[in-house]
Amino acid sequence: MTTPKWTAQTVYEHNQRLLNRKAPSPQLERPVRDDALAAPQVEGPDTAQFLVRVTSFRRRLLDEDNLAVKFHVDCCRYAGLIPSDAPSQTHIEVRQEKVKGKDDERTEIEITTTKEELCLTQYK
Numbered sequence: 001m002t003t004p005k006w007t008a009q010t011v012y013e014h015n016q017r018l019l020n021r022k023a024p025s026p027q028l029e030r031p032v033r034d035d036a037l038a039a040p041q042v043e044g045p046d047t048a049q050f051l052v053r054v055t056s057f058r059r060r061l062l063d064e065d066n067l068a069v070k071f072h073v074d075c076c077r078y079a080g081l082i083p084s085d086a087p088s089q090t091h092i093e094v095r096q097e098k099v100k101g102k103d104d105e106r107t108e109i110e111i112t113t114t115k116e117e118l119c120l121t122q123y124k
Contacts, residue, residue, distance in 0.1 A: 050082050053093045053110040059102065064094050072109055081111055 004010075054069045056062070073085050073092060082090055099105060 048083075048089070048113050050090045051093065051110075051112045052076065052082065052085075052090055053095065053108075053112075055095045055097060055108045055110070057097050057099045057104060057106050057108070059099060059105060061096050061098060064096070067094060067096070069094050072107065076109065076111060 052073055054067070054072050056067050069092060073082075073090075076082050077085050084090060085092075
């Protein structure tokens with residue numbers, strides 16, 4: 001099978017046919033507006049104060065900076081339990097208690113506001 005050869009004349013005729021072709025004009029539709037006409041009400045910033053208390057129950061006590069408290073607080077923030085870990089909004093307390101056996105070792109994270117207790121989560 002041979003392919004047709006394009007000459008200057010056939011290219012010109014082809015382009016003229018393309019130019020003379022008329023496409024239907026698009027019919028524009030009006031957008032459906034089902035939202036309110038008034039400006040939306042925006043909630044103010046969350047000004048609640050949070051206390052995050054991380055208590056580590058361990059057989060051998062550690063230096064407080066070795067408890068990786070930042071990891072636990074960031075996990076609470078990523079999970080949406082606290083909105084921010086900024087010092088102006090969140091106070092973090094670190095405690096350790098000595099336990100006798102390995103089965104008693106755990107980390108407790110307690111999150112409270114100035115008004116009420118929000119959550120008590122226990123990890124083993």
